[in-house]
Amino acid sequence: MPVETKPPQVQNEQPGHEAKMHPEPDFGLQSYRGSDKLKNKVALITGGDSGIGRAVAIAFAREGADVVFIYLDEHEDAAKTRKFAEESGRRCLAISGDIGEEAFCQSAVESVFKEFGRLDILVNNAAEQHPQEDFLQLTSGQLERTFRTNLFSMFYLTKAALKYLPEGAAIVNTTSVTAYRGSPTLIDYSSTKGAIVAFTRSLSKYLAEKRIRVNAVAPGPIWTPLIPSTFPADRVKSFGADTPMKRPGEPAEVAPCFVFLASNDSSYMTGQVLHPNGGEIING
Numbered sequence: 001m002p003v004e005t006k007p008p009q010v011q012n013e014q015p016g017h018e019a020k021m022h023p024e025p026d027f028g029l030q031s032y033r034g035s036d037k038l039k040n041k042v043a044l045i046t047g048g049d050s051g052i053g054r055a056v057a058i059a060f061a062r063e064g065a066d067v068v069f070i071y072l073d074e075h076e077d078a079a080k081t082r083k084f085a086e087e088s089g090r091r092c093l094a095i096s097g098d099i100g101e102e103a104f105c106q107s108a109v110e111s112v113f114k115e116f117g118r119l120d121i122l123v124n125n126a127a128e129q130h131p132q133e134d135f136l137q138l139t140s141g142q143l144e145r146t147f148r149t150n151l152f153s154m155f156y157l158t159k160a161a162l163k164y165l166p167e168g169a170a171i172v173n174t175t176s177v178t179a180y181r182g183s184p185t186l187i188d189y190s191s192t193k194g195a196i197v198a199f200t201r202s203l204s205k206y207l208a209e210k211r212i213r214v215n216a217v218a219p220g221p222i223w224t225p226l227i228p229s230t231f232p233a234d235r236v237k238s239f240g241a242d243t244p245m246k247r248p249g250e251p252a253e254v255a256p257c258f259v260f261l262a263s264n265d266s267s268y269m270t271g272q273v274l275h276p277n278g279g280e281i282i283n284g
Contacts, residue, residue, distance in 0.1 A: 005246075008233035017229075018050035019076050019077060025055075037262075039064030041064070042066045044068045045069040059256065078094045093112070099126055105156035119169075121171075123262070172261045220277025
């Protein structure tokens with residue numbers, strides 16, 4: 001019988017709402033202590049209203065960065081993230097919109113520069129997933145939507161951001177453990193995550209001469225709103241139990257990877273992927 005790791009629960013709308021989860025994820029509000037690793041930097045984070053994105057926003061703010069985050073329509077979650085970031089003494093701007101649309105991505109980046117006058121870090125984090133038990137039932141509409149949100153957005157935002165990113169800037173992309181082990185019910189999602197690994201490696205080579213580093217993080221099963229809004233209650237209650245650590249990770253356990261890759265601590269790393277996945281996959 002599967003180990004129960006979380007109370008069974010379901011949300012009927014993606015990408016889900018952190019405020020409706022029980023227990024709420026640990027995004028580092030009590031545990032993360034900064035040390036000015038990103039002092040006076042400006043960071044743009046997609047999907048920053050909840051989950052990993054929220055934890056990254058809080059960690060970046062506590063490291064001294066001003067934060068801009070993009071979210072779809074989870075206004076209550078976004079307001080909390082902004083409050084938490086500002087309590088760290090940094091400025092925070094929240095922008096609502098669909099990153100699958102190139103015009104919106106261009107506008108969002110322009111808003112960052114207009115508000116802060118600079119952009120130093122881009123975190124391409126937002127994603128969506130829609131399980132499909134029968135591959136033959138995967139529609140062209142779902143396929144296009146998943147790729148637009150998860151992959152096309154990274155092209156759109158990176159192209160727009162390169163107008164402003166200076167020498168020494170950092171780009172951090174969120175891929176997934178599914179890029180390395182596959183997933184029979186998330187074939188389109190896993191495909192986007194595999195493409196993100198190739199995007200990261202290729203872009204890192206393209207930008208090396210400009211001294212802009214590009215790396216990625218490949219989380220394993222992490223307790224975020226995407227989980228109860230994606231899977232049925234019986235899957236949610238045993239989420240993460242099949243990892244060697246027998247539990248899902250928390251966003252606060254992933255955010256330090258982003259801090260490391262965004263800061264000068266990783267100054268000799270580019271084209272690399274970090275793997276906070278509870279030991280599920282051990283490779284590069």
